[in-house]
Amino acid sequence: MKEACIIFIFPGRELGVPMKILIILVVVLTMSTKKAKGATRAFFVFGDSLVDSGNNNYLPTTARADSPPYGIDYPSHRPTGRFSNGFNLPDLISQHIGSEPTLPYLSPQLTGQKLLVGANFASAGIGILNDTGVQFVGILRMFQQFGLFEQYQGRLREEVGAEEAKRIVNGALVLMTLGGNDFVNNYFLTPVSARSLQFTIPQFSRYLITQYRNILMRLYELGARRVLVTGTGPMGCVPSQLATRSRNGECVAELQQAAQIFNPLLVQMTREINSQVGSDVFVAVNAFQMNMNFITAPQRFGFVTSKIACCGQGRFNGVGLCTSLSNLCPNRDVYAFWDPFHPSQRALGFIVRDIFSGTSDIMTPMNLSTIMAIDSNMY
DSSP states (O other), X not given: OOOOOOOOOOTTOOOOHHHHHHHHHHHHHHHHHHHHHHHSOOEEEEESTTTOSSGGGGSSBSOOOOSTTTTTTSTTOSOOSOSSSSOOHHHHHHHHTTOOOOXXXXXXXXXXXXXXXXXXXXXXTOOSSTTTTGGGBSOOOHHHHHHHHHHHHHHHHHHHOHHHHHHHHHTOEEEEEOSHHHIIIIITSSSSOHHHHHOOHHHHHHHHHHXXXXXXXXXXXXXXXXXXXXXXXXXXXXXXXXXXXOSSSOOOHHHHHHHHHHHHHHHHHXXXXXXXXXXXXXXXXXXXXXXXXXXXOGGGGTOSEEEEESXXXXXXXXXXXXXXXXXXXXXXXXXXXXXXXXXXXXXXXXXHHHHHHOOTTTEESOOHHHHHHHHTTTO
């Protein structure tokens, strides 16, 4: 990505009005080139199924969303590997920042100039801890996602040179979504788990934060300078937990308690890292409150329910997986949850709205609109 430069030379002539117009045009063209260069900000995505855009399609794992009715509302109306009826969280953020959607890193289409858009390294089923999601077998744990990120940077250097590659990585927006699986698919996976014998819920939350800190510091070492870090959502209110743990559809207290302990610790940890590195690199996203807004008052957001998944079976459509044999609602836009675990595309739209314009209680220390304004001329 070389910056265009147009030079006009007028030897031995005094600048008349037409020539002044030409020189003004040169300046405008150069400024426009710089603006266009800055407008295509790269976007990198790390984490779990909430942000996986299809990496697990290429892996030997059971954690997959590659069969109908997943993708029913995607433009192609076909499954893409996204755990959504249509677009997922990274897609909607990309749309808001005016970027192409990031391709899964394992996609063979991610070559050449596509590398400049960024990449999605997320893998459904993973957690902060390496022992989270072992039941899903061949998933990309965080150290593997970072290994691929290093590989990506090598490919990017070959494409645009070392200096430009560094600028792209440092100037990128990054999304990191972890934590939910460490509770749902580890600590609370069975009535008595190895981790629940080892830790109380507060102890486990603090342990997760120490490990998450290591992950974020490694991401900083790899060049990330603006990272959205989402906390866990209201894990006790998703249809899968209502189906298996609640008596009358009430949110499960233990899981809600875990989220309410973990999330403030996450905010505190990101503040401490920012203080340590001397910049607001990490931005804590209060996904718990963002989700609770439409879970507690679904009708206000145009949903008929926040308890029943659109696709599933059993109580609250929350038992098992979403498959072609599942119950399927005719209108996904009036359901807050698409499947037993994941919000619908429309619900994600409200979350992205809050990411962009939310107040300091849900976006700490600033929302994405502020970030984009601050960073517009930085890189």
